[in-house]
Structure formats: structure tokens, C-alpha cells
Amino acid sequence: MSDEELARLEPELNAIIGWVEQLGEVNTDGVEPLTAVIEQKLRLREDAVTDGECRDAVLANAPNAQHGFFAVPKVIE
Amino acid sequence: MTELTSKTIAELRDGFRSGEYSAREIAGAYNEAVAAARLLNAYTVETPEDVIAAADAADKVRGHGDLPSLAGIPLGIKDLFATQGIDTTAGSNILKGFKPTYESTVSANLRAAGAGVLGKLNMDEFAMGSSNETSAYGPVISPWRRKGSNVGLTPGGSSGGSAAAVAAQIAPGATGTDTGGSIRQPAAFAGICGIKPTYGRCSRWGIVAFASSLDQAGSMARTVRDCAILLEAMAGFDPKDSTSLDLPVPKWEAGLSSDLKGKRVGIPKEYRIDGVPEDINTLWDQGIEWLKDAGATPVEISLPHTKYALPTYYIIAPAEASSNLARYDGVRYGLREEGVKTLDDMYAATRAAGFGAEVKRRIMIGTYVLSAGFYDAYFTKAQKVRALIKQDFRLAFQKCDVILTPTAPSAAFGIGETTDPLAMYLNDVFAVPASLAGLPAMSVPGGLDGQGLPLGLHLIGNELDEQGVLNAALAIEERAGFTARPEKWW
Numbered sequence: 001m002s003d004e005e006l007a008r009l010e011p012e013l014n015a016i017i018g019w020v021e022q023l024g025e026v027n028t029d030g031v032e033p034l035t036a037v038i039e040q041k042l043r044l045r046e047d048a049v050t051d052g053e054c055r056d057a058v059l060a061n062a063p064n065a066q067h068g069f070f071a072v073p074k075v076i077e
Numbered sequence: 078m079t080e081l082t083s084k085t086i087a088e089l090r091d092g093f094r095s096g097e098y099s100a101r102e103i104a105g106a107y108n109e110a111v112a113a114a115r116l117l118n119a120y121t122v123e124t125p126e127d128v129i130a131a132a133d134a135a136d137k138v139r140g141h142g143d144l145p146s147l148a149g150i151p152l153g154i155k156d157l158f159a160t161q162g163i164d165t166t167a168g169s170n171i172l173k174g175f176k177p178t179y180e181s182t183v184s185a186n187l188r189a190a191g192a193g194v195l196g197k198l199n200m201d202e203f204a205m206g207s208s209n210e211t212s213a214y215g216p217v218i219s220p221w222r223r224k225g226s227n228v229g230l231t232p233g234g235s236s237g238g239s240a241a242a243v244a245a246q247i248a249p250g251a252t253g254t255d256t257g258g259s260i261r262q263p264a265a266f267a268g269i270c271g272i273k274p275t276y277g278r279c280s281r282w283g284i285v286a287f288a289s290s291l292d293q294a295g296s297m298a299r300t301v302r303d304c305a306i307l308l309e310a311m312a313g314f315d316p317k318d319s320t321s322l323d324l325p326v327p328k329w330e331a332g333l334s335s336d337l338k339g340k341r342v343g344i345p346k347e348y349r350i351d352g353v354p355e356d357i358n359t360l361w362d363q364g365i366e367w368l369k370d371a372g373a374t375p376v377e378i379s380l381p382h383t384k385y386a387l388p389t390y391y392i393i394a395p396a397e398a399s400s401n402l403a404r405y406d407g408v409r410y411g412l413r414e415e416g417v418k419t420l421d422d423m424y425a426a427t428r429a430a431g432f433g434a435e436v437k438r439r440i441m442i443g444t445y446v447l448s449a450g451f452y453d454a455y456f457t458k459a460q461k462v463r464a465l466i467k468q469d470f471r472l473a474f475q476k477c478d479v480i481l482t483p484t485a486p487s488a489a490f491g492i493g494e495t496t497d498p499l500a501m502y503l504n505d506v507f508a509v510p511a512s513l514a515g516l517p518a519m520s521v522p523g524g525l526d527g528q529g530l531p532l533g534l535h536l537i538g539n540e541l542d543e544q545g546v547l548n549a550a551l552a553i554e555e556r557a558g559f560t561a562r563p564e565k566w567w
Binding site: 002037 | 174176316323391408412417422437441455464499513
């Protein structure tokens with residue numbers, strides 16, 4: 001972010017964080033944090049390959065793909 | 078054939094089946110209407126050839142046995158749904174040019190039911206907004222205007238393109254998604270119906286993720302019946318979404334009944350808040366009378382943690398968003414900023430250029446509330462309060478069958494009128510609690526305010542009770558007699 005963006009964002013973020021801090025008023029002693037909004041058992045499936053063989057589809061939207069790989073700026077000197 | 082565009086989905090379906098008109102005629106009328114309404118900026122992409130192809134397929138099979146439920150019906154698809162070979166950008170520059178090689182489960186279900194796609198509908202960037210003003214394509218202009226004024230109004234958001242398109246009759250119905258009111262608030266602003274089902278009814282697979290524990294697809298249309306028809310085609314178990322509900326899809330359309338005898342309607346006292354225009358509270362009281370007239374009994378209920386729903390949401394949703402949006406790195410799809418030397422610089426430059434202001438704001442908030450030193454104070458605390466909000470509803474539904482509230486605390490506002498992010502967030506004050514609890518909820522038009530703008534009534538049902546929500550909405554629809562339409566200026 002540019003310095004100008006940061007200067008504008010700072011008071012906005014402070015206001016939002018200040019506002020969400022009102023949750024401190026709520027007594028949550030002994031309350032379990034919610035983990036699943038609709039209770040259900042996680043499913044298990046057979047441990048088998050169900051996907052794959054779609055390299056070209058995966059690469060189709062890459063800004064830069066070469067030799068069947070995603071290409072990025074050099075990361076190893 | 079402009080009169081075709083004023084028909085409901087149920088009417089189009091029946092007229093097509095009886096041979097009154099062909100699917101090709103419906104497609105032609107809609108394609109023409111879409112092309113003539115570009116001033117609204119509702120569509121980001123138009124796909125007239127898609128509608129024609131689906132129409133031809135429908136015309137070919139008509140008269141040969143069972144037709145799929147949406148044969149011959151064209152629909153608009155929110156730009157958050159991946160559509161194979163058709164630009165899918167979530168209203169963001171960072172997904173510019175992204176053409177998925179796959180189809181979202183929901184849009185695939187609609188296609189399998191015979192629907193054609195009119196195009197992709199504009200929306201707030203990554204569904205983060207309540208006015209459609211954060212879209213990289215520019216705001217959608219609502220077809221509605223205040224009496225005697227030509228000030229451009231927002232259609233609400235984030236499904237603003239969907240709401241505007243349905244209201245302007247450039248789509249008979251559309252998909253929307255709702256994370257914290259993004260179907261219901263725009264439906265209210267645009268004078269249409271919109272339903273968000275129970276979390277897990279519609280597969281999230283292929284829908285660009287915003288806040289995964291809250292995101293849920295739903296339908297937007299001009300009538301309650303049309304919403305039921307569309308939702309029935311969209312919903313269903315999908316093994317590709319780990320939170321998809323493995324349950325049969327009820328026959329919601331066949332189950333429609335506005336006889337509410339024996340039903341108890343909860344009226345939550347905490348939803349009477351300061352600063353809400355009198356018109357809205359008056360409509361709420363009227364809604365109670367309508368439901369009484371349909372045979373229901375109103376009961377006062379209490380949802381004591383209502384006040385904390387919005388701040389809870391604005392911790393959880395940005396937290397999940399900051400995690401989900403980490404995937405936009407310029408490597409695999411969408412925008413890449415070139416001309417930087419290192420990989421890290423490339424990530425940073427791509428995100429700086431690709432994300433808009435509201436998205437950056439939420440990523441920053443989300444990253445902060447998830448950071449090691451603050452995780453318990455913010456994120457865990459919010460998940461505990463969320464459990465209390467869910468518990469409020471659980472207790473309330475021991476006393477009532479469905480809950481009635483206003484949909485939004487105001488009618489549509491002008492483009493550019495709300496610049497403070499916190500003031501914008503307050504738009505969803507009535508919608509967010511049901512989202513946090515994963516409950517089905519719907520907005521149905523109730524009437525017009527003093528300025529001639531639509532206002533919505535909001536029904537919240539117990540888990541999996543979409544039918545109860547639809548039926549109460551139908552009772553209101555029949556009594557409200559809402560036939561107002563925006564005057565065509567575009």
C-alpha cells in the first residue's frame with residue numbers, strides 16, 4: 001500500500017477495531033467457540049484418486065506458464 | 078415481445094410448455110432487453126449466444142416427455158459463480174480475464190435443469206459491500222428513483238447486479254450469494270424477493286470464496302414462487318463441498334401454502350432500534366397484521382445478543398476473507414504485475430494493483446484479528462459470541478415457527494452518499510444475525526416508502542425450514558399486493 005493509502009486507512013481501521021471491541025462487554029465464560037454453524041459429521045470417502053490428469057486446464061489461466069509449469073520470477077540465486 | 082419480459086418464471090415455464098411461445102422467443106426478448114439496458118451497468122458480461130443455445134435445446138425437446146424444470150428459462154448469474162469459458166471476476170481487477178475451465182455446482186445444476194445464461198451480473202468486489210460501489214466495473218445504478226428526482230441510487234449489495242436486473246426485467250431471475258445480507262438487502266432495495274437457504278443447502282463449490290463459514294448461494298426473482306422454483310434447482314448435496322448437507326431437496330414449490338393457521342410468528346424486541354425511519358417500523362407492524370390475517374399468532378421473542386451480531390461478523394468475515402484471498406498471488410490466474418525483480422515483490426505489486434480499497438481494508442482487519450497476539454481476544458471471542466447468537470435463535474424457535482423483522486434499516490440510498498465504512502456496515506444490522514446462525518432467511522417486498530422506494534420484510538426460519546420461510550413470505554406477498562415497478566428511464 002502507498003503512504004497515502006495507509007494514511008487514509010489508519011483512522012478507518014482504528015474506528016473498526018474500536019467498534020468490534022464492544023464484544024468485550026459480553027460474558028462468554030464457559031462458552032465453547034462455534035466451529036460448525038450447522039452441526040454435521042464430516043464425511044469420509046474411500047482413499048482413492050478421484051482427480052487429476054488436468055494439467056493443461058490448471059495452467060490455462062496462468063499469466064505465465066512454460067513447459068507445463070507456472071513461471072515466476074527467479075527465487076534461487 | 079416486451080410483454081414476455083414482464084412474466085414470472087412460473088408463467089414463462091407454463092407458457093412455453095403449453096406452446097404459447099417458444100423458448101427462442103423468450104430468449105430473443107430477454108437478449109434484446111439486456112442489450113437495451115446497459116446504462117444500469119447490471120451485467121459485466123452478456124452471453125446472448127448461451128441463451129439461444131439453451132433455448133434451441135429446449136424447443137427441440139418440448140413435447141417429448143418430461144422437460145427439465147427450467148427448460149426455456151434464461152437467468153442471470155452473479156459474477157461470483159465460476160462459469161466455464163465465461164469471464165468470472167468476482168467484480169475484481171485481480172481476476173481480470175479469468176475464464177474458468179469448470180462450472181460451479183450451482184450454475185451447473187441450473188444448466189442441467191435447462192436454464193440458459195444471459196450473462197454475468199455485477200457485484201461488490203469479492204461480495205464485500207452493501208451498495209455495489211466497490212465493483213471494479215463501477216457501480217450498478219438501480220432502476221428505481223426517488224419520486225421527482227433523477228439522483229442515481231444504489232441497488233444495494235453485494236448482489237446488486239442481480240437485484241437490479243430482476244427489478245428492471247432484464248432477467249426473470251438470478252443467482253445471488255449471501256454472506257451477511259448480500260441477497261436480502263439488495264432484494265429489499267429493488268422491490269424483489271430473495272432467499273438465502275440454510276447454510277449447506279447449496280454447494281459452495283465453484284463460488285469464489287469470501288467467508289466460507291457464512292457464504293451461501295440463493296435465488297432472487299420477482300415472486301416467492303419463482304424463488305422456490307430456482308432454489309429447488311440450485312440446491313442439493315455435493316461431495317465437492319465438505320459442508321454440503323447430505324439431504325434430499327424438498328419440493329418447495331409444491332409445498333407453497335399461505336395458510337399459516339397454528340403458526341407462531343416471533344417478533345424480536347431487540348430489532349426495534351433507534352434511527353430507523355418510521356416508514357419501516359410501520360411496515361413491520363403491517364407485516365404482523367398480514368401474518369395474523371393469514372392465521373398466524375404473533376409472539377414477542379428475545380434475541381438478546383442481536384446488538385453484538387455486526388461486530389462479531391466484522392471479525393469473523395474479514396478473518397476468513399484474509400485467509401481465502403491469500404490465493405490471489407499473480408501466479409495461477411488473473412492479474413500479474415510485471416516489471417518487479419523478486420517473487421515477493423511480484424506478489425505485493427499484484428495485490429496492490431488488483432485489490433480495491435474495501436477488500437484491502439478487510440484483509441488488513443482479518444490479518445490483524447488472526448495475528449498471534451490478538452487471536453484469542455478477537456477471533457476466539459467472536460466465535461464464542463457467535464455461539465451465543467446461535468443459542469438465542471435456538472431458544473427463540475422453541476416459542477415460534479418463523480421470525481418477522483424489517484430487511485434493512487433504510488430504503489435505497491444514493492450512489493456516493495455513504496462514505497464511512499462503519500455506516501455502510503450498519504445496512505446489514507437485521508440480516509447478519511441469521512447469517513451467523515446459518516439460518517434460512519428471505520426478503521419479500523412490503524410496500525413503498527414516502528419517496529416511492531421499495532421496502533422489504535424479512536423472514537427468518539429455523540434450520541432447514543425454508544418451506545416455513547417461503548410460506549410466510551407468500552402470505553405477505555398475497556396481502557401486500559406489491560405491483561409497483563420502476564419507471565423506465567434507462
